[in-house]
Amino acid sequence: MTSEQTPSRRDFMKSSAAMAAGTAVLSGALAPSRVFAAGDDTIKIGLIGCGGRGSGAASQALKTAGKVELHAMGDMFGDQLEKSLGRITADVKGNDTAIVNVAEERRFTGFDAYKQVLESGVDLVILATPPGFRPIHFEAAINAGKNVFMEKPVATDVAGVNKVLSVARKAKEDNLKVGVGLQRHHQLTYRDIIKRIQDGEIGDVIAQRVYWNGGGVWDPRKTREQVSTEMEYQLRNWYYYNWLCGDHITEQHIHNLDVGNWIKGAYPVRAEGMGGREVRTDKKYGEIYDHHAVEFTYEDGTKMFSQCRHIPNCWNSVSEWAHGTKGHANVSGSSYELSDGNKYRYRGDKNDPYQTEHDDLFNAIRNNISYNEAEYGAMSTATSLLGRAATYSGKSVVMTDLLASNQSIMPKEFAMNADPPTLPNKDGVYAVPVPGVYKPY
Numbered sequence: 351m352t353s354e355q356t357p358s359r360r361d362f363m364k365s366s367a368a369m370a371a372g373t374a375v376l377s378g379a380l381a382p383s384r385v386f387a388a389g390d391d392t393i394k395i396g397l398i399g400c401g402g403r404g405s406g407a408a409s410q411a412l413k414t415a416g417k418v419e420l421h422a423m424g425d426m427f428g429d430q431l432e433k434s435l436g437r438i439t440a441d442v443k444g445n446d447t448a449i450v451n452v453a454e455e456r457r458f459t460g461f462d463a464y465k466q467v468l469e470s471g472v473d474l475v476i477l478a479t480p481p482g483f484r485p486i487h488f489e490a491a492i493n494a495g496k497n498v499f500m501e502k503p504v505a506t507d508v509a510g511v512n513k514v515l516s517v518a519r520k521a522k523e524d525n526l527k528v529g530v531g532l533q534r535h536h537q538l539t540y541r542d543i544i545k546r547i548q549d550g551e552i553g554d555v556i557a558q559r560v561y562w563n564g565g566g567v568w569d570p571r572k573t574r575e576q577v578s579t580e581m582e583y584q585l586r587n588w589y590y591y592n593w594l595c596g597d598h599i600t601e602q603h604i605h606n607l608d609v610g611n612w613i614k615g616a617y618p619v620r621a622e623g624m625g626g627r628e629v630r631t632d633k634k635y636g637e638i639y640d641h642h643a644v645e646f647t648y649e650d651g652t653k654m655f656s657q658c659r660h661i662p663n664c665w666n667s668v669s670e671w672a673h674g675t676k677g678h679a680n681v682s683g684s685s686y687e688l689s690d691g692n693k694y695r696y697r698g699d700k701n702d703p704y705q706t707e708h709d710d711l712f713n714a715i716r717n718n719i720s721y722n723e724a725e726y727g728a729m730s731t732a733t734s735l736l737g738r739a740a741t742y743s744g745k746s747v748v749m750t751d752l753l754a755s756n757q758s759i760m761p762k763e764f765a766m767n768a769d770p771p772t773l774p775n776k777d778g779v780y781a782v783p784v785p786g787v788y789k790p791y
Contacts, residue, residue: 393417394471395420395472395474396467396475396496397422397434398423398424398464398477399501400431400433400434401425404501405434409438409442410705411708412445413705416716417447417449418447420438421456422467422471425459425463426585427459427586438450461764461766464491468494474498474527474715475498476500476501477500477501480595481505481594481596481601482506482510482593482594482596485504485509488513488514489517492524496526497526498528500528500529502605503596503731503734506592506593506735507593507757507760508732508735508753508756509757511728511729512753515725521724525718525720527720528722529723530724531707532726532730533703533707534605534608536706537701537703537706540703542696546679547679551676552686555614555652555672555674556653556673557652557653557673558614559654559655559671560655561657561669562606563667563668564659564660566640567660569634570635571586579767580773580774581765581768584636587634587636589638591638592771592772593771595638596734596735597639597738599644599658599734599738600731600735606658607733609670609681610654611729613672617648617732618648618654618749619647619748619750620736620746620748620749621644621647621736621746621749622747623642623645623740625639625641625643628640628641629662630660636780639783640661641658642657642659642737642738643657644656644741676690677692732753735752739752742785743788744786747791754791
């Protein structure tokens with residue numbers, strides 16, 4: 351590809367900004383937050399949530415241009431924190447600008463670990479706990495004047511989405527930079543094909559298909575005999591409880607739904623769907639479904655057909671497809687085919703989007719460039735919650751009604767001996783949402 355054909359950062363930001371006012375308005379008054387305009391100051395980061403994705407994100411942050419120091423870490427559990435610290439240290443060994451300097455007194459555990467990280471003198475925090483905590487931690491970070499990288503999804507309930515949207519506005523006002531782990535926005539192949547679709551190369555988009563169909567993720571890691579309370583049991587096995595994970599339509603499938611929203615430059619106004627537990631029915635799988643199928647409708651009447659599945663030995667696909675009046679695009683395959691026989695496939699440079707999303711964020715911090723991905727992160731999270739409400743209830747669910755409900759599924763108290771929102775029966779079995787009975791809001 352020629353340089354004229356390669357999508358620029360300006361092109362990317364233009365297409366992303368078209369999705370919502372939150373990313374369209376990328377300017378804000380300068381706040382008294384630290385600025386790294388010289389490009390050579392050390393940026394101190396704090397990691398909140400020391401699982402696999404948090405460890406990976408911290409390593410990627412440490413590999414950005416300029417000096418970066420991992421200064422503090424926080425996790426619910428000390429064993430998880432120490433394992434993460436070892437992994438990050440090994441991963442950045444030999445990188446002269448990556449500094450791992452997490453003294454014992456800056457390693458924090460428990461429900462309040464995030465507060466202690468924020469008070470430790472860091473400039474940026476990485477939020478990578480189970481996503482149910484994301485709105486709480488995001489609000490605290492912005493109130494503390496910190497730049498933020500937060501993993502997707504950004505909430506597990508509507509109240510959380512609304513909080514993130516509100517805090518995102520404050521972040522802009524305070525000129526704080528916010529990145530969200532929807533890394534396809536930073537992937538050259540996606541940026542190229544989506545710009546071409548938005549420029550009309552396959553005609554008007556009339557339908558989309560998006561998939562995250564696979565065999566499932568990790569099995570529960572701790573048994574009841576290995577923990578002291580129900581709260582600890584759910585925290586250790588967080589993927590299987592909605593207040594922590596949001597179900598896999600939110601935790602994983604958000605990536606594909608977000609691509610559909612990006613292409614449309616809009617969000618669905620309603621959804622209908624079906625889902626359930628067909629194979630992963632053991633009580634160890636908590637309360638989440640193993641399959642969802644949703645039909646999303648946008649305001650212009652076009653559709654996005656969505657599937658996600660956690661069932662082994664089936665047809666698998668993690669992909670997105672767009673159908674237009676002139677042809678169709680394999681979005682994840684960065685190609686299209688028109689009805690007149692013409693074809694296109696991206697043959698330009700490839701990049702690691704997980705690294706690039708941190709490169710872009712840290713560049714914005716060092717050069718005081720307005721940068722905020724929180725709103726499209728929140729609204730793509732809301733799209734996944736719309737689909738979840740439709741499959742759980744079996745009803746037609748309207749986005750405005752869902753957001754207006756401000757529904758919360760979070761615990762009333764955060765303590766290791768407190769009750770989580772859902773509890774098992776005497777046999778250790780959790781109630782599973784039943785279509786026709788479950789109320790979407």
